[in-house]
């Protein structure tokens with residue numbers, strides 16, 4: 001025969017498993033948890049079935065669920081009681097995230113707690129920084145010191161990794177300097193430096209109650225049409241000293257993950273965002289797709305594109321799949 005027999009390596013499950021190029025492990029997963037400052041709330045997010053807002057006084061249950069599933073990295077998003085112009089709740093040492101971080105670290109000292117360093121959940125206008133009174137645009141350089149204060153406060157509370165998602169220019173350099181000066185030289189920065197102005201964040205903004213009250217985030221988040229711009233962001237963040245790079249969203253941006261992989265030696269993180277979760281959940285709830293198979297195929301696609309880790313709302317489900325299947 002004058003052709004190649006590719007089917008030889010697909011002949012049985014053990015043969016296929018042996019030649020598998022990519023796999024999903026629990027250690028790849030980072031699980032986001034929404035924490036509310038007020039008491040006694042366990043509120044399912046309508047657009048994110050299976051994901052809840054948890055009050056500080058009961059969030060222990062969800063941290064335990066995650067830990068018992070085998071998850072070893074979580075990320076908190078806070079919904080504070082009080083919001084103001086400058087997002088002061090973000091850098092309050094007794095703020096909702098700081099308290100949740102201290103709680104998680106006291107329950108499970110080995111659990112990695114990632115801190116999302118941004119102001120949008122804490123500002124009354126919902127933007128990621130301080131606004132100019134006239135243009136209503138976020139003022140880059142006045143926002144930076146507030147982000148530094150936030151990161152230092154998160155590190156003081158016990159956060160293991162600082163993950164700044166605000167998209168101000170220079171945030172990696174300034175936060176690195178601030179952490180070092182405060183004595184946190186060993187706390188890594190996982191930069192959300194490649195973050196697109198995406199409609200896929202819609203359900204998250206319901207969950208975190210952080211939709212901007214006017215305008216959009218297009219003057220600081222990236223244009224979905226651009227690919228080279230991602231590499232320019234990568235170069236800046238590497239130069240400024242970031243330790244890991246997030247690409248966000250993930251599934252419509254697999255080409256970007258691959259570009260970053262080919263242009264960087266840093267660990268790469270794919271953020272499988274809220275809208276991606278909601279679409280999959282909605283189709284599965286209608287019986288239109290097989291949820292487990294679709295979720296695992298999505299995870300494989302992110303790893304195949306070059307991601308080392310995945311931030312995903314499916315993390316607990318994936319742990320269950322891994323416990324009973326072969327991935």
Ligand code: PBG
Pocket residue numbers: 116118120128165166200201202203204205272273274275
């Ligand atoms: C905060 C932040 C956002 C997300 C993560 N951190 C929202 C935004 O930029 O509006 C989105 C996550 C998701 O959609 O799952 N700046």
